[in-house]
Amino acid sequence: MEIIIKATPEEASRCAFEKIREEMERGAKVLGLATGSTPVRLYRIMRESELDFSGMTSINLDEYMGLSEDSPHSYHHFMHEQLFDAKPFKKNYLLDGMADEVEECAQFEAIIAANPIDVQILGIGTNGHIGFNEPGTSFDSRTQKVALWQSTIDSNKRYFADEKDVPRFAYSMGIQSILSSRQIILMAFGKEKAAAVKAALEGPVTEDLPASVLQTHKHVTVILDEAAAQML
Ligand code: GLP
Known part of the structure; x- marks a missing residue:
């Protein structure tokens, strides 16, 4: 596991971007993408870059259940706004939060199997979750x-608008689906993430802290700002 600490989220995001660029130059064709506030700077840098994603496939980690694609709170909407509208990909795969559970999850696993993820971008929850x-x-x-x-x-x-509006359920790629990625880049910024980062990188590998499983993967890069790294 490689751990890179940068002074600011902006520098850390630039570093993640350079890794993606290098991997695309080496032939990467499938990016696994995350939502949340952490990758927002990375997506801005990707939007503003000269990189061409029209030959690339993306697969997103998760989606809220019960929200349609055009809901402003859906991760579909987020990804289009943050990246896809400005940088068209060959194909964007996202889970459909309105679809039947059994069919949708099986179909998504078939998509991952047919399009092995070259580089998976991950954030981390304050409780150590990855994806959902x-x-x-x-x-x-x-x-x-x-x-x-x-x-x-x-x-x-x-x-x-209100806590009541936050969906209680989601579809998420599982831990094995995430681990099947060839390379994983975990990003975390801010002091709120420091304890989860420490537990994930230095604590025991345990299902109680999902991100700790990354210690078992062959090719993980962790990119932190100083605040998220302060307990290491
Ligand atoms: C969310 C997402 C995750 C994300 C994490 C951290 O709930 N499902 O994919 O990595 O929580 O979010 P943020 O980057 O906003 O801190």
């Missing part, structure tokens, strides 16, 4: 319906 895989999720999990923790609902309510 909350503590206690099996390391053997594949794409499935998940129940969000109250702490995740509280963290994400800033995007909604």
Whole structure:
């Protein structure tokens, strides 16, 4: 595991961008993408770059259940606004939060199998979640319906008019689906993430802290700002 610490989120995001650029130059064709506030700077740098994504495929980690693609709170909407509208890809795969659970999850796993992820971008929740895989999720999990923790609902309510509007369930790629990526870049910024980062990188590998599973993957780069790295 390589750990890179930069002074600011902007510098850290620039570093993540350079890694993606290098991987694309080496032939990467499939990017695994994350939502949340962490990758927003990275997506801005990608939007403003000269890089051409028209030959690339993207696969997103997760989506709220019960929100349609055009809901302003859906991750579909977020990804289009942050990246896809400015930088068209060959194909964007996102889970459909309105689709039937069994069919949608099986179909998404087939998509991942047919389009192995070259570089997976990850954020981390304050409770150590990756994707929407909350503590206690099996390391053997594949794409499935998940129940969000109250702490995740509280963290994400800033995007909604009211806490009641935050969906309680989501579809998320599982831990095994994430680990099948050839390379993983985990980004974390801010002091609120420092404890989760420490537990993920230095604590025991345990399903109680989903991000700790990254210690078992062959090719992980962790890119932090100084605040998120302060407990290491
Ligand atoms: C969200 C997303 C994750 C994200 C994490 C951190 O709930 N499902 O993919 O990495 O929580 O979010 P943020 O980057 O806003 O701190």
